[in-house]
Amino acid sequence: MRLAARLQKLQSNVFSLMDEAKGRARRSGLTVVDLSLGSSDIAPPPAALAQLKASVDDSTSHGYLLFQGTTNFRKACAQWYFERFGIEVNPETEILPLIGSQEGTALIPLAVMNPGDFALLLDPGYPSHIGGVHLAGGQIYPLALKPEQGYLPELEAIPQEVLEQSRLLILSYPHNPTAATATQAFFAHAVDFCRRHGIVLVHDFPYSDFVLEGERAPSIFQADTKREVAIEFFSFSKSYHMGGFRIGFAIGNHELITALSQVKANINFCPYRGILDAAEVALSTHQDYIDQAMAIFRGRRDSAIAALAEIGWPAPKPLATMYLWTPVPKAWKGKSVDFCVALVEATGVALAPGSGFGDSGEGYVRFALVRDEEVLRESILKIAAFLKALD
Ligand SMILES: Cc1ncc(COP(=O)(O)O)c(C=O)c1O
Structure with missing residues (x-):
């Protein structure tokens, strides 16, 4: 065949x-x-599981849920994000539910890259970051991560001819697989770099809560304070141990959220509403x-x-x-x-x-x-x- x-x-x-x-x-x-x-x-949090069971018995939850999900879910995400990072986001225009953060990183290249454009990806990095770029017909410029540099990429070492064709940079800290963390100062540098070169910055952030020691992991919007260049992907798989439920969400620049939802609307609806309801309850779980x-x-x-x-x-x-x-x-x-x-x-x-x-x-x-x-x-x-x- x-x-x-x-x-x-x-x-x-x-x-x-x-x-x-x-x-x-x-x-x-x-x-x-x-x-x-x-x-x-x-x-997973017991209250989230109880909510899912209750939703199953509610026949109004059984139909299709369009790609924006429920207002309550988006509001809960905005509230959670505000409590964590002290930054207000608009639940109507700056949040999109996802089937896990993997869906976000796999689909965003289709929204921002044309065939032949470069994506700048961490190497080593999460495999679906690569897959999404290939699906969009893009080229990959690997940013080799070295232990002596704390597994942070050297953005200024990217050749000019690659930069001219680059449309996307995907960062992800705390980092899988190296377990490295990034500071707000590094993010500020990355945001400035993307602004200067007209590059979309994706921050894949499933380990937002997975900090074993030290300060809370920073959000990219502590650096991109006006949400000009970035989109950030969150997951329930790690914070709430709900990997099999396939639920996450994106927060970001309104134009990027709209572009991603345009791609997503052609591929998916939302997961079952009971899962969104359970995830909403998970977000209110005590620290x-x-x-x-x-x-x-x-x-x-x-x-x-x-x-x-x-x-x-x-x-x-x-x-x-x-x-x-x-x-x-x-x-x-x-x-x-x-x-x-x-x-x-x-x-x-x-x-x-x-x-x-x-x-x-x-x-x-x-x-x-x-x-x-x-x-x-x-x-x-x-x-x-x-x-x-x-x-
Ligand atoms: C960096 C990274 N992104 C995305 C994912 C997948 O997250 P989700 O289950 O929300 O799709 C993982 C899972 O291990 C990951 O390590």
Whole structure:
């Protein structure tokens, strides 16, 4: 069958290789401990679940919900955002519900790029950022992130000829996979850069609440105070552990919100209204819920780092996100996929190979801390046995 050429560019071989390896591990009788996906094991807020159950019994919730969602949902997002960041946004013109922040990053290139235009993407970065640009026929200029620069991109090093054709910059901090954080000063620099070069700035912000230590992660609109160049994507998947519910929202420049909703209206309606109602309730959850989850993830981070140190595999301590991002063991240098495939086949422990997040991710692996401390420690012992057997 003759299929579209763009499919070639969408193939994410690394993650399909890992899926196949997990399948082989299961078929060989191993229990797979999947630390390769950032899918939280914590329960969503009980009041949100109760609301979803109540909505199911309300027959008025069963019909189509158009792409703008409900007024109450958008108002709840605006209220939540004001309480967090002290910035007022208009729920009628500056907010759009999304089927997860992934929908936002995948569709925004269709709204702002013409074929051949460049998007400036973090490398390593979240895979759907790349996919969206390919769907829009765009070109990618990867911004290689380096540990010695705190995994922040060097915007001034982008060649002039690329800048002239660039329409989009996607940032995302706290960052998946490196767990790096950005300051408001860096955002101010990025906003100024985008203003100077006529570039749309997307800030993918699903880890807005996932700060384990230190100050609250800044919003891009603390820098783009007049909402001139930016759009920001929020998610319920991480803050409220509702990844399977597929719900998020965008806040941003009115023109960008309108352009994105024009694209979205051709592809999707909103998710089921009961999910929006549940998400609205989640937004009013007491801060204690988030603090408790962060305490759990801090404990997991510390246990996993201690267990890794004991087996002679030191890992940097992240201040945010649910991930450890650490160099692959020396014997597997430059072979992160081979390492992760061999590891899951031998032990059932699945990690994410760094190269799955871009060329600059090679040489690293990512642990998602989505199991309890005991399981993490047992998994690291299995990794130790695997490494020792190869010595
Ligand atoms: C940077 C980033 N963006 C988007 C997503 C997906 O978020 P959502 O579930 O809201 O689509 C993730 C999930 O891991 C992520 O790490």
